[in-house]
Amino acid sequence: MSEQNMELRKAGLKVTLPRVKILSILESNPEAHMSAEDVYRSLIDAGEDVGLATVYRVLTQFESAGLVERHNFDGGHSVFELARGEHHDHMVNVEDGTVIEFSNEQIERLQHEIAEQHGFDLVDHSLVLYVRKK
Structure with a gap:
């Protein structure tokens, strides 16, 4: 079982292809603060067929499950980063x-x-x- 699958299950989320792909994008940029649009563009660039609405929904689910943290920096648009358990x-x-x-x-x-x-x-x-x- 892949690391992403284990993380999703541990967070109480069903393992789905969009969730695995989005978590993989976030994990490949662990220091990044990515908007939903950034994640979506990364998926499109990788040839993945995941809609923007799905990206928003999955990121919100990840936030509720404690996998990511949402920040609203300048201009009020949200960015997400992996929740690493250490405060900064x-x-x-x-x-x-x-x-x-x-x-x-x-x-x-x-x-x-x-x-x-x-x-x-x-x-x-x-x-x-x-x-x-x-």
């Missing part, structure tokens, strides 16, 4: 849309401290910095 934050280059992942323990600690100062426990967060080259 993002910088988005406003000039070309490039997404840079980063982790910083000081920022993480400070966010917890700020939440505590206001009487809260931090349970989750998303940090996106919009940047421009100097």
